[in-house]
Amino acid sequence: MIVATLVPLQLTALVLVALGAPAIAFTRDPLRQIVVAGLYSWALAILFVVFAAPDVALSMIVVGAVGYPLVVLVAVARTRKGRDE
Amino acid sequence: MTRRARLWLFAPAVAGFGALLVWAVAGLPDFGSTEHRYGYLINHVALPERHMTNAVTALVFDYRGFDTLGEEFILFAAVTGIVLLLRQHERERGRGQSDSTHSDVIRVLGILAVGVGVLIGLWLVAFGFVTPGGGFQGGVAVASGVVLVYLAADYRAWSRVGRLGVLEPLEGIGAGGYVVLGLAALVSGAAFLTNMLGPGVAGTVWSGGSAALVNWFAALEVAAANLLLFREFLEEYIVPLHGRGS
Numbered sequence: 001m002i003v004a005t006l007v008p009l010q011l012t013a014l015v016l017v018a019l020g021a022p023a024i025a026f027t028r029d030p031l032r033q034i035v036v037a038g039l040y041s042w043a044l045a046i047l048f049v050v051f052a053a054p055d056v057a058l059s060m061i062v063v064g065a066v067g068y069p070l071v072v073l074v075a076v077a078r079t080r081k082g083r084d085e
Numbered sequence: 086m087t088r089r090a091r092l093w094l095f096a097p098a099v100a101g102f103g104a105l106l107v108w109a110v111a112g113l114p115d116f117g118s119t120e121h122r123y124g125y126l127i128n129h130v131a132l133p134e135r136h137m138t139n140a141v142t143a144l145v146f147d148y149r150g151f152d153t154l155g156e157e158f159i160l161f162a163a164v165t166g167i168v169l170l171l172r173q174h175e176r177e178r179g180r181g182q183s184d185s186t187h188s189d190v191i192r193v194l195g196i197l198a199v200g201v202g203v204l205i206g207l208w209l210v211a212f213g214f215v216t217p218g219g220g221f222q223g224g225v226a227v228a229s230g231v232v233l234v235y236l237a238a239d240y241r242a243w244s245r246v247g248r249l250g251v252l253e254p255l256e257g258i259g260a261g262g263y264v265v266l267g268l269a270a271l272v273s274g275a276a277f278l279t280n281m282l283g284p285g286v287a288g289t290v291w292s293g294g295s296a297a298l299v300n301w302f303a304a305l306e307v308a309a310a311n312l313l314l315f316r317e318f319l320e321e322y323i324v325p326l327h328g329r330g331s
Contacts, residue, residue, distance in 0.1 A: 054217035055141040058209065062225035067311065070232065074318045 195237020
């Protein structure tokens with residue numbers, strides 16, 4: 001049964017998400033935080049896929065793994081430069 | 086605020102939030118429950134009524150298209166706000182910087198990724214009513230494909246693609262087209278945003294009737310809004326960086 005194979009996947013995804021969220025909070029360096037947040041969005045995307053919500057997963061990928069890191073990265077680049085001067 | 090005072094503020098807040106969360110979760114339907122009336126309804130009417138095989142996009146751009154109009158204008162207003170804020174002071178426009186990448190590998194792979202990214206985005210939009218996807222996700226994917234021009238080449242190449250004279254009208258057409266389609270239904274005597282033009286052929290790009298056009302206008306708005314956003318951030322952060330000193 002497809003449901004029986006899905007349950008372990010769902011559990012794995014839930015554990016990944018549960019570990020990923022505090023991992024972002026405990027990462028203090030903004031640059032590393034972007035990477036961790038990007039990985040966390042992938043974990044969320046996998047979670048949405050195995051819970052049969054591929055549309056939401058797509059939104060999560062484009063916003064979390066592409067849009068958000070890009071904007072934060074540019075902001076960090078600028079503020080870092082300002083601090084060095 | 087002292088550490089102690091913060092703790093006193095934090096403890097009741099987290100206790101209250103935790104209690105509400107537990108209460109809410111306890112009231113949820115059981116895991117794997119099939120009791121979702123609205124979902125059940127949409128799943129059973131989307132295909133026969135509209136010839137749409139992806140019920141989610143059917144909901145977003147057709148059955149609840151009016152809600153999505155509001156959602157689209159939230160994005161429109163947010164981007165307009167950012168553009169207004171960031172453009173307040175006169176900036177030195179970047180001239181003659183060289184921030185191009187020196188790696189041929191990044192250049193080649195990057196340019197290839199531009200094509201792939203844009204194509205995936207367009208595919209997500211076009212087949213929004215058939216498979217998972219739609220104007221919002223596809224629009225962002227197209228925009229991020231175009232943004233790769235900056236990462237793969239340099240600022241000058243990007244500024245030729247991400248021109249204001251192109252992006253601003255496109256965003257306006259995207260947002261306005263959505264409203265015009267809604268008004269067109271009104272003029273024809275139906276309710277706002279009523280699906281017209283017939284349902285088309287299920288499982289093909291030609292399914293969804295006029296909601297397919299709504300989907301494309303939303304995609305245009307989302308893609309242009311994201312590019313504008315990226316452009317403004319880039320102008321704010323990168324251009325002064327290179328224009329100064331060096």
